[in-house]
Amino acid sequence: MGILTGVSLTVKRGAKLNRTFRLTDKNGTPVDLSAYVARVQVRPKVTWTTVLAFLNETGPPGPDGTTLVDGPAGEVNLFVGGDVTLGWTFDHGTFDIRMVNTGDPEDSFFLVEDGILDVKPSNTQI
Numbered sequence: 353m354g355i356l357t358g359v360s361l362t363v364k365r366g367a368k369l370n371r372t373f374r375l376t377d378k379n380g381t382p383v384d385l386s387a388y389v390a391r392v393q394v395r396p397k398v399t400w401t402t403v404l405a406f407l408n409e410t411g412p413p414g415p416d417g418t419t420l421v422d423g424p425a426g427e428v429n430l431f432v433g434g435d436v437t438l439g440w441t442f443d444h445g446t447f448d449i450r451m452v453n454t455g456d457p458e459d460s461f462f463l464v465e466d467g468i469l470d471v472k473p474s475n476t477q478i
Contacts, residue, residue, distance in 0.1 A: 365473055368433055428451070
């Protein structure tokens with residue numbers, strides 16, 4: 353399976369974050385993720401234990417947003433509402449997306465490793 357690395361995301365504080373990642377094999381065919389859920393943690397640095405934000409699969413979503421997996425399409429969607437990003441007090445963090453096999457939680461892999469999330473201030477806050 354392919355692993356994406358070095359992804360950089362930027363969101364304006366108060367704006368929604370909606371980003372889809374697609375996992376494909378070397379031929380460009382989507383990897384079937386039907387047996388997986390996605391979990392995301394944002395931390396100040398990769399090795400720190402402090403969690404700045406946590407996204408989880410729908411039902412129940414994490415406190416900061418949701419991850420949706422379209423298994424046959426090989427897609428993982430991250431969604432965080434603007435009301436949540438408005439409350440984020442951090443400006444920078446690292447994240448990864450951990451795919452967890454629902455039938456075997458020990459069988460997991462990272463889709464996005466050592467990505468960066470920047471949260472920028474917004475001038476207009478309505």
